[in-house]
Amino acid sequence: MTSRDAILRRIRTELADRAPADPPPVPEVWPRTDPGAEQLVERFTEELKAVHGEVIRCGSIEQARGKLAELVEQSQWGRIGSVDRPVCRELLCDLDPQQVAWAKQHWEPQAMAELPAGLVAAERLLADTGSCLIACGTPEERLMCYLPPASLVVARVDQLAEHMPAAWEAIGRQTADPQRRGEFVLVTGPSRTADIEKILILGVHGPRRVVVILVG
Amino acid sequence: MTLVSSRAKPQAALTLAPQIMSTEDLHLEGAPFLKEQTAGLYEPAGSKAAGEAAVRSTKQNREITDAIPYWQDWREQARAIKAFTVANLDKLLVEFERNITARGATVLWADSAEEANRHVLEIAREHNVKRVVKGKSMVSEEMELNHTFAAAGIRALETDLGEYLVQLAGQRPTHIVTPALHLSAEDVGRLFAEKLGEPFSAEHGDLTNIARRQLREEFLRADMGTSGVNFAIAETGTLVIVENEGNVGLSTATPPVHVALMGMEKVLPRIDYLPVFLQLLARVGTGQKLTSYTHLIHGATPGRKLYVIILDNGRSKILSDPAARQALRCIRCGMCLNVCPVYRRAGGWAYGWVYPGPIGSIITPHLVGLDKAGALPFASSLCGACSEVCPVKIDIPHQLVHLRHRAVGEPSPMNSATERLTWRLWAWAMSGPKRYRLAMWAVRLGVRLTKLLPWHPGKLGAWTRGRELPKVPGPAFRNWWRRNHSDFEK
Numbered sequence: 001m002t003s004r005d006a007i008l009r010r011i012r013t014e015l016a017d018r019a020p021a022d023p024p025p026v027p028e029v030w031p032r033t034d035p036g037a038e039q040l041v042e043r044f045t046e047e048l049k050a051v052h053g054e055v056i057r058c059g060s061i062e063q064a065r066g067k068l069a070e071l072v073e074q075s076q077w078g079r080i081g082s083v084d085r086p087v088c089r090e091l092l093c094d095l096d097p098q099q100v101a102w103a104k105q106h107w108e109p110q111a112m113a114e115l116p117a118g119l120v121a122a123e124r125l126l127a128d129t130g131s132c133l134i135a136c137g138t139p140e141e142r143l144m145c146y147l148p149p150a151s152l153v154v155a156r157v158d159q160l161a162e163h164m165p166a167a168w169e170a171i172g173r174q175t176a177d178p179q180r181r182g183e184f185v186l187v188t189g190p191s192r193t194a195d196i197e198k199i200l201i202l203g204v205h206g207p208r209r210v211v212v213i214l215v216g
Numbered sequence: 217m218t219l220v221s222s223r224a225k226p227q228a229a230l231t232l233a234p235q236i237m238s239t240e241d242l243h244l245e246g247a248p249f250l251k252e253q254t255a256g257l258y259e260p261a262g263s264k265a266a267g268e269a270a271v272r273s274t275k276q277n278r279e280i281t282d283a284i285p286y287w288q289d290w291r292e293q294a295r296a297i298k299a300f301t302v303a304n305l306d307k308l309l310v311e312f313e314r315n316i317t318a319r320g321a322t323v324l325w326a327d328s329a330e331e332a333n334r335h336v337l338e339i340a341r342e343h344n345v346k347r348v349v350k351g352k353s354m355v356s357e358e359m360e361l362n363h364t365f366a367a368a369g370i371r372a373l374e375t376d377l378g379e380y381l382v383q384l385a386g387q388r389p390t391h392i393v394t395p396a397l398h399l400s401a402e403d404v405g406r407l408f409a410e411k412l413g414e415p416f417s418a419e420h421g422d423l424t425n426i427a428r429r430q431l432r433e434e435f436l437r438a439d440m441g442t443s444g445v446n447f448a449i450a451e452t453g454t455l456v457i458v459e460n461e462g463n464v465g466l467s468t469a470t471p472p473v474h475v476a477l478m479g480m481e482k483v484l485p486r487i488d489y490l491p492v493f494l495q496l497l498a499r500v501g502t503g504q505k506l507t508s509y510t511h512l513i514h515g516a517t518p519g520r521k522l523y524v525i526i527l528d529n530g531r532s533k534i535l536s537d538p539a540a541r542q543a544l545r546c547i548r549c550g551m552c553l554n555v556c557p558v559y560r561r562a563g564g565w566a567y568g569w570v571y572p573g574p575i576g577s578i579i580t581p582h583l584v585g586l587d588k589a590g591a592l593p594f595a596s597s598l599c600g601a602c603s604e605v606c607p608v609k610i611d612i613p614h615q616l617v618h619l620r621h622r623a624v625g626e627p628s629p630m631n632s633a634t635e636r637l638t639w640r641l642w643a644w645a646m647s648g649p650k651r652y653r654l655a656m657w658a659v660r661l662g663v664r665l666t667k668l669l670p671w672h673p674g675k676l677g678a679w680t681r682g683r684e685l686p687k688v689p690g691p692a693f694r695n696w697w698r699r700n701h702s703d704f705e706k
Contacts (some may be wrong), residue, residue: 004325014535142469191462195378206462
């Protein structure tokens, strides 16, 4: 008998006394208040700042391009990495093609680690926690969230949800898709630790900076 | 060793630290609660710092939970979901296995820690693994996986900062969530200087940078990454892992192979149950609204291998005792440690195995056996602070009492011939006033005589090594009353 069968059989024997029960209802967690877009933007900005993230608010994609160019120059990023998504293409189209390294298959992590910044696109933003939900279908897309010391996230205002339960339906649909592989990651501010004397330090293994470019 | 700070009693700290234990021949010798020769508590290095940190976490936790009107509802909902999960564990595990396998993962089952280690080594051999980066995992601690890797000549490094420090120091974690709670910044500076040849610094930012630089290289060169699992969703075949440092993201995405280690109770039926647990876990674990990273790993990422090892290692034994099943609800948040007056004073190593604190006093006897850890449930004042904060409402004090009942009836250190004789004598002495008087007279005489002895044998010696025998108080109350009662009756 394999360990699998042995374990399952043991569980069944030990639980022979169980009575069939319906699964508990799905908790509401937070009430849905359906706030307006401006209120969501304000809440998101406040919460992300509280966890030491940054928000750049842009009225249009054109404005976003300008602000991104400023940021790249200010931060002296010679070359930035990006996942290959339409919204990222749109955002980066003004930059010199030499300045952008698009995530490609079989990209060596060593090479990715040298990028000073990486751009990813969020599926959803959560206002109550300042979180970005990012869907990654390849190892390179996943590493773009963790390897470069600065992480740029682009999202539209209409992708804001008030909190996790409100965004869950969309997440649930995607995770239920049998074709989906990879990772959904909720990123809430830069990487951090408090492992030494419970003193908070930003930027341990992941990014030190998280900048959300919010368009619309 | 220079590592242990001057606050500590170095000898005690060092004899404990580097022990290798498998459940097969577990001696729990370092565990003062369990050790026959030591009747009292033990103070690990930096217990003061750890105790203070625990007090701060408790205060912070109270502020956070008081501010949320739904907190008690969430706890009840989480309890109900976990109870349903435990009652349907077999079906949910099979469903999880089917769904994550359909997404390209390989699921392996392990009866024991030893079998789980064999699985890991086989995977390592198959993929020609020389270097491993490890994300934080309590199951890995249960397995003594670092030891297994070392014995096989594989370089394996912990990448969670706290775990990394503990590993470098050759110690064991003192806390489930913050493993290096007992090390001061100075301790860490000296450790880095000694083991890595880095210039000494006691500045938190510098120390973190050193760890980042050292481990970045390891992530990029690793052939395999390991991680724990916080939740495993049966319905979708999703692994959920929460963390703050980004090391789990790097450990699971950089190397070509990811091995996820999960205790079999980690499964949850549906993905819509997840939000309530994520809300609870971040707030009680670290006082955050959400951890910096919540990974929902959805099968094998194309181009990467994913293995999931489902570990029993004594968990199904917990099911055989219906009164104890609720212990399987635990989500390893560490809050019961922070609020526990015994943990705050005694530190994590005092519990002798992987899981310290109140929850450890329940889980350890179940997983390693009452015969080895039967004394742990007695290491509690039963104050109940733990059950007040537990996010899945485990009734820890009653679980401890239940285990105490079992420990005195089943083979365990609390059911030894000496224990039985002592309680028999006590019961005899308590059953009549004359007997009681005689017994008390004997105790007074005994303490006085013992003080005169030049040395103390056996257990008595172990007890008196660190403390003084109590002073025998003045005349017994009964004698005093006999002489003075007339004053009160006037």
